[in-house]
Amino acid sequence: QSALTQPASVSGSPGQSITISCTGTSSDVGTSNLVSWYQQHPDKAPKIIVFEGTKRPSGVTNRFSGSKSGNTASLTISGLQPEDEADYFCCSYAGGSAWMFGGGTKVTVL
Amino acid sequence: QVQLVQAGAEFKKPGASVKVSCKASGYAFNVYYIHWVRQAPGQGLEWMGWISPDSGGANYAQRFQGRVTMTRDTSISTVYMEVSSLKSDDTAVYYCARVHLGSYYYDYWGQGTLVTVSS
Numbered sequence: 747q748s749a750l751t752q753p754a755s756v757s758g759s760p761g762q763s764i765t766i767s768c769t770g771t772s773s774d775v776g777t778s779n780l781v782s783w784y785q786q787h788p789d790k791a792p793k794i795i796v797f798e799g800t801k802r803p804s805g806v807t808n809r810f811s812g813s814k815s816g817n818t819a820s821l822t823i824s825g826l827q828p829e830d831e832a833d834y835f836c837c838s839y840a841g842g843s844a845w846m847f848g849g850g851t852k853v854t855v856l
Numbered sequence: 857q858v859q860l861v862q863a864g865a866e867f868k869k870p871g872a873s874v875k876v877s878c879k880a881s882g883y884a885f886n887v888y889y890i891h892w893v894r895q896a897p898g899q900g901l902e903w904m905g906w907i908s909p910d911s912g913g914a915n916y917a918q919r920f921q922g923r924v925t926m927t928r929d930t931s932i933s934t935v936y937m938e939v940s941s942l943k944s945d946d947t948a949v950y951y952c953a954r955v956h957l958g959s960y961y962y963d964y965w966g967q968g969t970l971v972t973v974s975s
Contacts, residue, residue: 749900782961784901791951791968792901797961835901839960843906843915845891850900 750775750836750848757854758826766851768819768836774846776817780839783812783821786850787832795834796821823853831855858882860890860952860966867972868942875938876969878952885933886910889955891962892926892937894948902948906955907935942973 751769758764768775768783775781779799784792794803796812799819809824819838823830836848863877878890892904905916907926914926920939928935939946950969953962 749902780960784962786901791965792953792962793965794961794963797956797959803963837901837903837961844917845903845906845960847893847901847903 750838750846752834752836752848752851754849755852755854757856758823759856760826760828762826763822763824764826764853766821766823766834766836766853768821768838768848770817770819770838770840770846772817774817774838774840775814775819777841778839779814781812781814781819782837783810783819784835784837785830785832786835792835826855828855858954858964860954860964862950862952862966862969865970865972867974869975870943870973872942872973873938873940874942874971875936876950876952876971878935878937878966880909880933880935880954883954886930888957890926890928890935891953891955892924893951893953893962895951895968896945896948899948904937904950909933909935939971942971944973947971947973 783796786792795810799814800812811822834851840846859881861879891906907914909928925938952966954964956963
């Protein structure tokens, strides 16, 4: 199984909105709403920010939102802040008790 | 509070094996699946597999089958992952992560264990 496809990098100015895509297939992203998104700062463990495609855990800012269309899931960060500069990974259940990650997207706040 | 605490860094020679531990606390150990995820330097996250702490049953990513073994010791609330026949490209930070009950996402992560493979 290949990794889910994410753009290598996305950038934006403070206050802007950016969207990160995560493209899979009808066997993983497209087959269910079991995509999650993680934020990872340098030398830190990943942190959950969106699960089941669109839901946010308690304590996560509503500036993060998730969506899905067909085989592509997306993460939108609204009102970009300096602390949003990090790597972002999508993850999906891939069937057959397997999971898979996207290659990761580096977000830069200009 | 929920914690997953992993052992310290390991340095291994090619061909050797490494066993990484992940000690859970603050919750009912048997109830939550634990997955292992690794991250090579400067690279993305790679899913390796999972273990059920209750039954001990495990499932591995296809590329690691035959080379990775996940086990647990319920008496000390610890899961282990052993990787054999190490190669230099196994150099990575290895994370354990807990799956949120009834869903498909990781709600808690260990701090990671750096495994360096070099001659």
